[in-house]
Every structure is written in structure tokens, then in C-alpha cells.
Amino acid sequence: MKLIWNEQIKLYAKKGTWVMFALLLVIAIGGGLITKFFGTESDFKEYGDNWQTELQEENAQLTAEMQDEEFGGFMNEMIIAENSYHLENNIKPQPYDGWEYVLENSFLTSVISLFTIIVAAGIISNEFKWGTIKLLLIRPISRTKILLSKYVSVLIFALTLLIFLLLSSWLVGAVLFGLNGLNPMVVQDMMTHYVHNDVLGEIAKSYGFSIVTLVMMATFAFMISAIFRSSGMAIGLAIFLMMAGNTIVAFLSQYEWSKFILFANTNLEQYTNGMEPTIPGMSLTFSIIVLLVYFAIFMGAAWAAFTKRDVAGN
Amino acid sequence: MSKPAMQLVNLKKTIGSKPIIKGLDFEIRAGEVFGFLGPNGAGKTTTIRMMVGLIDITEGDVLIEGKSIKTNFKGAIQHVGAIVENPEMYPFLSGWKNLKQYARMVEGVTDERIKEVVSLVGLEKAIHEKAGRYSLGMRQRLGIAQALLHGPSILILDEPTNGLDPSGIREIRKYIRNLAEKENVAVIVSSHLLTEIELMCDRIGVIKNGELIAIEEVRTVENEEALKEVYIEVEPMETAKTYLDTHLPNAVGVGSKELSMSVKREEIPQILKNLMEQGISIYGVRVLQATLEDKFFDLIGENSIE
Secondary structure (H helix, E strand, C coil), rough: HHHHHHHHHHHCCCHHHHHHHHHHHHHHHHHHHHHHHHHCCCHHHHHHHHCCCCCCCHHHHHHHHHHCCCHHHHHHHHHHHHHHHHHCCCCCCCCHHHHHHHHHHHHHHHHHHHHHHHHHHHHHHHHHHHHCHHHCCCCCHHHHHHHHHHHHHHHHHHHHHHHHHHHHHHHHHHHHHHCCCCCCCCEEECCCCCCCCEEHHHHHHHHHHHHHHHHHHHHHHHHHHHHHHHHHHHHHHHHHHHHHHHHHHHHHHCHHHHHHHHHHHCCHHHHHCCCCCCCCCCCHHHHHHHHHHHHHHHHHHHHHHHCCCCCCCC | CCCCEEEEEEEEEEEEEEEEEEEEEEEEEECCCCECHHHHHHCCHHHHHHHCCCCCEEEEEEEECCEEEECHHHHHHHCCEEECCCCCCCCCCCCCHHHHHHCCCCCCCCHHHHHHHHHCCCCCCCCCEEECCCHHHHHHHHHHHHHHCCCCCCCEEEEECCCHHHHHHHHHHHHHHHHHHHHHCCEEEEECCCHHHHCCCCCCEEEEEEEEEEEEEEEEHHHHHCCCCEEEEEHHHHHHHHHHHCCCCEEEECCCCCEEEEEEEEEHHHHHHHHHCCCEEEEEEEEECHHHHHHHHHHEHHHCCC
């Protein structure tokens, strides 16, 4: 649709947008370099055919180290535990590679959330700031369509950032660490236990779940932007809630109704890999319903504010 | 007269409990330039915003080519091109890209049409520069270009000569007259600048405190048979005074060097002839025109905002 095309042109004509992409790239490269040069030795270690004996020797050595030294025991314990997991389940450990780097970088989706919030917050309020909203709304196009085109535009932008992050992480990872095949298996530390999965599935899951938070926060910022017509307020509120969300939930978790708070439900990953939900009594279906209700409220409020209200003076 | 291009039917706007527009009823015909005149705060911009559907109409309706802006927004607005207040543009896009934005929002605006409009407003040279670097005059031109893109039958311009230099104002004025006369476009021009309105409009609606207090044909102002203020510079003063005291007792006032009087236009030659026959030298005659400005202030009274 031409309206969405219009929005994308406006978006990419601004320097700020390119700065966002540049920042992501810098972070991806920087993170890669840091992992490469300051990462733990054991991560990169390559094991031969008789890796079982190598691992056993390593464990014995580490145990000895622990008895000698009072400190640093925690690190050693972790490595021993991981090595034992490999031994028990007969999985040959693989050196750290590009795929794993992509997986690790899934935490950067919060940066994408941040950028998306900024864009979502600005996409309506900026039109008011520039005064161009008046020229936009006197075309033979309904306000609902204009609103929708802006929302879809935000989502496309978020998706573009996400793909950009995936590709740049993968490239950086591949160049710095190499790749262990097309879809290697990875062992992940889930705090209480270890899991072993194929990496592509894990990447999809980890990025996929982050999209939930991303979309919810973007929609929230979009709504604030439509209601208050001020990008500052929208950015501030959305970022504050994104940062403080988990704290708020933790703070209120003693109350029964806290499970209805948006942020208790955005992290759908809590239902996978055998983890415990934040607040007892929540289930995946429950969270999805809560999320949908919030989503509907956000969109409804944005729509009502945008289509019903007068566009008065500056 | 053909059917009106735009019709305001008992148009009202209330914000809170305060009536802003108190029932406007008038129409604008195709091919005329209609001046919408009023002091600041009279409700010009509010009315224009209602005409283009930017704000809700409390009561009444605006019909554009017979279509209601309330119930048939798309049908009505497609005939309208407008600048509301300042001609705002995306500062980070070039003039051309700004126009492209709006071109994409309606059917059938080709690149050729954009070029045509750009040359109409004389912006060819700067069209690929960023709009953020434009002067107010250039933005004004771009604003008009934007309003004309889809070939509207009604053009609404809010303070169109704002920020233009004198030659720019003349150009725009000529261009507006052209549009009305050659392309039969109905042009609505709002302004608080009387002289501007007087020079380019066919009819003027005067609005004050949300009410229409007069609609005038511009040409009627000059033809009126009203008394005019005439100043005559004479010598010797005494003789002239005596003469006038006897002949025109009602119409005479005396200044230091000038006689001033209120007479009808047709009486002026006879008075001058009589004075000269008395051997009085006449150095100058000034007639104060009852201009639109006087009329305007007569109508408006004090510029008070309720």
C-alpha cells in the first residue's frame, strides 16, 4: 500500500533511523570482539576424538584447582557441571561458534525494542509537531487507514531491525568464530539444569519470544503518541515501563491480581524449557489472553484518540 | 449562477460550553475568489478547519459540491485543496519528495502533473532541495503546489500571502485570479490583511466573534454614493472661507491651509469651479476614499474577543 511506502520513505529519510542501524552494527561487532578476545578459554577449546577422556581429565584438574584455591570455585564448578552433562548424555562439546553468538545476541532485541519505541512514539506525534498532520488528514483517505499504515510501518521497521541484527550477528560471528555446520546442537545453561537443542530452533525461539515484548511496547508507545501527541512522553513512559516492568511485577507479586499486569505476561519464554512462571497459577494460554486484551485496549485507545479528536491549533 | 461549490449551512462549533462559531450560513460559487475576513480570534481558522474536516462540526454542515463533509468525507474532500495555517512540510525531504508524498495519497497524480504544478508556482530551481532550507515564501509556494496537485475545484488558502515579499504577493494574487477565472476554481482566501483581500477577491465575508456580520461584493464599495472627505488647499484663505460659508454652510470645515468638507463625489467639480471664479488659487485637492478598511472597521467596531 502506498501509504505504508510513504511512511517508510519518511522514516528512512531521517538520519536518526540510520544511526539506529549503525549502533546495532557497532554493538554486534563490538560484542563479537569482546567475546573473541576476553572470552573464557574453555569455550573455544576444541576437542579431539577421545573427548570423553579429555573432559574427565579437565574435570579432575579443575577439582584439584578448587581444593588448592579458595576462590574462583564457582567458575570451575560451572565448567565441571557442564562437562559432566556432556559426559552423561554422550554429547561431544563443540567450540563456540557464530551460531551461538547469534543466539547470545538475542538480548539485543531489547535494544531493538528501544529503537522501535522511539519510532512508534514519533510516528504520530511528529506529524503534529511538524504541522503536517493537517495536510495528511485533508486527503480523501480515512483516518483509520492512516493510523493503520503508521502502525504497520512501525512493525515493518521493527522486523527490519530484527533481520538486520540477525544477519549482522551471524556475519560477525561467522567471521570471528567460524560455524559448526549448518544447524549444530547447543547445550544451554538453564540455571537449574542443562538442555541440548538444535541452534536454529533455539534462535527462532529466543528471538520469537522477544518479539512479544517488542510488539507490546511498540503498541503502547504508539498509543501514548496518538493520545498525547507528544513523542517525549511516549518514549519516556514506554521505556520506563519496559525497564521497570519486571521490578513492578516482582514488587507486586504477593498480590493475586499481579498476574494480570502486562509485564508478568510478556515473557512467554517462562513457559518453556521447564522454567517456572513468574507468578504461580499462570499458564501460556492465560498469558496469551492477557496479552491480547492489552493489545486490543492499546489499539482501541490509539484509534479512538486519532480518529475522533479535533486537530486544533498548535 | 451555477450551483455553489461550497455551502455552509448553519455551521456551529462549541468547545466546552463556549460557542466559537455561532451559525455561519453562506456559499461560495465556482469561479469566484471569496475573501474570508476577520480580526484575529474571530473564528476564521476554526471555520476553515471545519470545512476540511480537521475538527468536528457541532451543528450544521459543510457541503462541498453537494457532498457533506460529515457523512461523505472522502467524496467531499477530494474536491478540496487547502493550506491550513502555515504551509508545513517535512523538513528532511526535498520539495519534490514532499509533493510525492501527497501525490501517492490520491489517485492519478502523475510525475508530469507534479512538474506542471511546480512550474506553476515557480519552484523549479529549488524543488530538489530539502524543504527545511526553504524560505517562508518558498514554503508558501510549495504549500500551494501541494494544494493544487489533484486539480481541486475548491482551493482553500489560509493567509496565503503571509511571509511573501511584495513581488511574490503579486504573483500569487495573479495566479489566484487566474485559477478562478480560467479554471473556474472556487478560491477561499482568509486574511486579516484588508488590502490584500480587496485586491484579489470578488466577494468578502466578514466574520466577527464567530458570526458572519457582512457579505459584500468588492466592486460595490467604490460605486457608493456616500459622502466623501475632500481637502482643498487654497489661497487666500479668507476669501475662500467667506465664499464657502455663504454657499455651502453645511459641508465646510476649515484647517490652517486647507478647507475640508464632506460632499458627494459629483459635487466636487462645481465647488472647484466656483472657487476659481472667486479668484481663489487652488494648489491641491485630496479625496479620501471610503476604503474597505473604513468599512471594515465600521463593521467590526473594536477588535474585542469575547
